[in-house]
Amino acid sequence: MSGIHLPFALCARLFRMAVSSTLALSLFVSVAAAEGVLIVVQQDAEVTTLTREEAANLFLGLGSTNSRLIPIDRSEQSLRERFYREVLGLSAASVRAHWAKQVFTGRGRPPVRISKTDVTQLLNDKPGVVTYVAIDQRPAHSRVLLSTEQGEQE
């Protein structure tokens, strides 16, 4: 009996582990999917799309990407760090070090930060403003220039 019980118990245990792992993984995936970022602009703006490289150059102040666009950073730390990681491929500390270098060599200053409550109004007021939002918080009357989910599919 014990010879039968032992493999059965082992199989049951492995199965439970597989199920719980899959559940945990799917939960992680669904959380990760909800953690995407949208780069948005006013819906009437001339620009229709941005590549990741263009977005990174814009938010890092590199080159003369598009002087009509004004990058605006976000004050919510978790969203900001997610954006840095998913779009710029950099940690928040690296971005801060990058901007310290830019500022103290006279190359430019980092984008202004705004909070969630100011996003919609700023987008409506200034056609050139480009900012980012959580994937499930797209403002009304905005155009999506880049979705990190789309970017990953590409």
Place this chain on the structure above:
Amino acid sequence: MNRRFVWIRLSLVAILLTLSRSGIAIETYLGGFGTASLSCFSSDKADYVINDQPEGPGRTRHCDAGIDSTLGVQLDLGLSESLDFGLQIVADRNVERNFKPDVTLAQLRWRATDALTLRLGRMPTNAFLHAENRQVRYAMPWVRPPLEVYGLVPAFSQDGLEIINDGSFGRWQTEWHGGITRIAFDVAASNSRETFPIEADGAFLNLTLQDRNTQIKLGYGYSKTSFASADVEALLGALSALVFPDGAQLADDLAIDQAATHMFGLGMSHERNDWLAMAEFGYRSIEGFFRDQYGAYVTLGRRFGPWMPYSTLARRWTRGPDSDSRAGFLQPQVDALLASSRYDTNSLALGLSREITEQATLKFQADWVQPDKNSWGLYYNHAPDYDYANPDSDWLFTLSLDFIF
């Protein structure tokens, strides 16, 4: 140095007066950076110093707070959409053994087009990846840039005219810097209160390729360098007058007076997600007794949240003769002169940094330093019993707080 201050002050006053009378709205930015640091060096045979500092931890005092401690303030005035003025004043230990502030940046920047910018005035030297911000330690992974490479250009700033061209090449943003400049600074004599002026007039051309994760920098500079030291001039005079038949030619070969100087730098930095890799190579050739100097380092680091352990392996080496048979009876003196510029050394740095706030980082770095045989190492104020033929290895420990405001 006072004369250099005067024209910068006059320019600033003139700009501010003109603008205040013209009624132009000036966009102003005031910020700053600094480092509070303490270093302890295990050697009692020499001091560990950086750039033009005359003393440091080691023989002069075991622990020293002056080697890396810095305070800088920067003022940017936006004069119009295309014209701005930047002024940066930095206090760190200087050649005169005090912390008197010095102007490290005072420049007019005119953005002629989206792609073309002209800078006029005092600007940072920029041969290496972190040369332009080498005083802003917050913006770099180490407690200080590796001396093996960055010590090849000990000056922080240069005066002149620079043209910057921004463009793109495939996925890369390109930034060309070309300019004509004058570098003038003093260096301290080892074991002495005496200082010597160094002057270099020249031109440079740098190219930076950058995307969001990678930066590649290629730089070349040419200048005519002059270095005046009473001891060296006395020796060269004696060679010319007393050693026949080759003394005059040897004195000419060893002199650094309007000496052709070549400077070359190549560096790459790659940072992706949590990994950082950096490597740089530098080469400096000065006609005269300084011979050819090479430096290189490799840095690897990884971020774990606010923490980042990192490691740097660096080397400085020299190429050129250690002796010259033309010196006749003055050969020991000539050999000593040639040996005075042999700084060959290896170092391994192990460091750990931690972000304390968004504007402050605490760093601890341990440097194991091993000068080559027959080398003075990158040290100063050697003791009479410093073993030049077979130097000891030593440890330098540094705790520093880098901040911006």
